[in-house]
Amino acid sequence: MKFITLTFGCQMNYADAARIRSMLQYIWRMHVSKEEDADIIIFVTCSVREKAEDKITGRLMTIPKHQKIWMTWCMPQHFIKTARLLDSKKTPSLFKIGNFLGKAKKWATIVWRDSDSVATSKAKNVIPVNYAFNPLYHTLKTTYDNIELFFRIDDTWHLPSIVRALGYDIGEEKSQSYDEYNEIIMQPTTMHTQATTVSSFVPISTGCSQFCSYCIVPYARGLENHLDPEMILTQIRHHLDQWVQEITLLGQIVNKHPQFVSILEQIFAMESDLKWLRYTSPYPTFYSDALIKLHAEEPRLCPHIHIPLQSWSDTILKAMHRWYTSEQFRSMIVKIRSLDRYINLTTDVIVWFCDETEEDFLKTLDLVDYAQFTMIYIGKYSVRPGTYAANHLKDTITKQEKEERRRRLNECFMANAARQFQQFIGQTHEVLITHVSKQGAKGYNQYMHNIIIPTCHDKTLVGQFVDVVITGTQWLHLDGELLSKSIPKKRLVVGIKSI
Numbered sequence: 001m002k003f004i005t006l007t008f009g010c011q012m013n014y015a016d017a018a019r020i021r022s023m024l025q026y027i028w029r030m031h032v033s034k035e036e037d038a039d040i041i042i043f044v045t046c047s048v049r050e051k052a053e054d055k056i057t058g059r060l061m062t063i064p065k066h067q068k069i070w071m072t073w074c075m076p077q078h079f080i081k082t083a084r085l086l087d088s089k090k091t092p093s094l095f096k097i098g099n100f101l102g103k104a105k106k107w108a109t110i111v112w113r114d115s116d117s118v119a120t121s122k123a124k125n126v127i128p129v130n131y132a133f134n135p136l137y138h139t140l141k142t143t144y145d146n147i148e149l150f151f152r153i154d155d156t157w158h159l160p161s162i163v164r165a166l167g168y169d170i171g172e173e174k175s176q177s178y179d180e181y182n183e184i185i186m187q188p189t190t191m192h193t194q195a196t197t198v199s200s201f202v203p204i205s206t207g208c209s210q211f212c213s214y215c216i217v218p219y220a221r222g223l224e225n226h227l228d229p230e231m232i233l234t235q236i237r238h239h240l241d242q243w244v245q246e247i248t249l250l251g252q253i254v255n256k257h258p259q260f261v262s263i264l265e266q267i268f269a270m271e272s273d274l275k276w277l278r279y280t281s282p283y284p285t286f287y288s289d290a291l292i293k294l295h296a297e298e299p300r301l302c303p304h305i306h307i308p309l310q311s312w313s314d315t316i317l318k319a320m321h322r323w324y325t326s327e328q329f330r331s332m333i334v335k336i337r338s339l340d341r342y343i344n345l346t347t348d349v350i351v352w353f354c355d356e357t358e359e360d361f362l363k364t365l366d367l368v369d370y371a372q373f374t375m376i377y378i379g380k381y382s383v384r385p386g387t388y389a390a391n392h393l394k395d396t397i398t399k400q401e402k403e404e405r406r407r408r409l410n411e412c413f414m415a416n417a418a419r420q421f422q423q424f425i426g427q428t429h430e431v432l433i434t435h436v437s438k439q440g441a442k443g444y445n446q447y448m449h450n451i452i453i454p455t456c457h458d459k460t461l462v463g464q465f466v467d468v469v470i471t472g473t474q475w476l477h478l479d480g481e482l483l484s485k486s487i488p489k490k491r492l493v494v495g496i497k498s499i
């Protein structure tokens with residue numbers, strides 16, 4: 001049995017795909033890099049926006065019938081929760097014995113494809129990997145007959161039993177090596193697959209309990225769960241021992257972990273060749289002064305903060321159930337900009353949320369100008385079934401207005417980005433090369449600026465840190481020239497003034 005994982009959505013999904021690969025390779029399943037070589041295509045799905053789901057269903061259509069499909073994460077999990085929320089009377093009562101609240105440790109028996117035996121069994125011994133629980137399975141199965149399995153991501157550590165239950169011969173029986181999902185030691189992984197040897201994501205918390213009114217994450221991924229610091233540090237040590245030099249800590253609200261700053265400090269105290277430590281995504285009100293200060297004091301803590309803003313209108317923030325005010329956000333930006341170190345700020349904005357007026361939108365434009373973001377991921381608001389906004393708020397903005405606001409926001413932040421990029425010309429930056437294309441070698445620096453070296457097409461540099469002198473700025477990236485390969489173990493020295 002050969003398999004491949006197809007990952008959609010955020011960094012967390014990429015980390016989870018790595019856990020699935022680790023688990024299946026543990027039972028001697030072969031991970032392949034080409035889709036056509038795989039017997040099983042594992043979709044690690046995303047439901048955050050309707051567009052993401054459309055992309056996945058479009059992708060399902062391209063899978064030939066002789067290949068089996070497995071699906072996990074947000075799409076199946078959001079669908080089952082939504083069905084339960086929207087119409088609990090019609091939803092099979094079997095949902096109620098599901099372990100969708102993350103109690104996997106308590107369940108022992110795998111039940112597969114036989115809903116009757118689930119119904120008659122004692123609920124305490126069931127892991128519902130069974131598609132009979134999930135209405136989405138039935139919807140998709142009529143079109144895509146080769147779908148074989150839906151499984152909860154938290155049940156990844158049960159994959160050896162699930163694979164056996166599916167009828168695959170996994171040879172000599174492997175004993176269970178993990179007691180729970182978060183213990184699975186995963187391979188280094190990033191979204192830049194070609195650079196996996198030096199970079200890795202490490203989740204430090206899962207789920208979210210904020211319940212922003214537009215967001216499906218708490219429904220699809222469950223409530224927040226902060227991982228044990230010891231477990232996190234074991235993962236980190238594992239990666240550092242494999243010479244991973246860039247680590248990104250992950251969490252839906254990564255800085256809400258009660259020991260967040262302490263975890264960072266313990267990582268920096270480890271003897272290692274770590275160059276860059278990042279984290280994503282933080283939430284404004286969980287920024288402590290200690291964390292902001294650490295950005296100035298510890299050169300390996302990257303000078304890049306991706307801090308989701310969403311809106312700078314207090315009315316809209318309230319409607320979004322974002323539990324901060326525009327003033328709180330502004331004072332956080334002031335603290336960051338007062339540091340004696342330049343921090344690249346990027347953000348997420350939803351500009352057309354429900355009743356957003358022109359006045360609300362202008363406030364967001366003001367903040368974008370004030371904070372000097374160099375990149376904004378502009379979310380096109382789409383109603384997600386089951387959320388508070390879907391049930392209680394109206395989307396009154398016309399298509400034309402939405403497009404107009406997107407264009408104006410783009411123009412505003414791109415002018416800011418172009419101004420900031422100018423200051424880097426002539427400087428030397430350490431760049432991690434992620435891939436090489438006709439345009440040249442591409443990568444990013446510690447600020448997370450995209451950098452292209454047009455004169456370099458050396459594929460052996462992928463996954464390496466190189467010194468690059470910045471020669472120019474383009475649309476949303478910097479151009480540079482290769483100086484030399486960085487000397488391993490070199491500690492990063494930053495010499496850029498605060499703006």
Ligand code: SF4
Pocket residue numbers: 208209210211212215216217218252253283
């Ligand atoms: S903080 Fe809000 S937007 Fe972010 S994952 Fe949680 S509910 Fe969703």
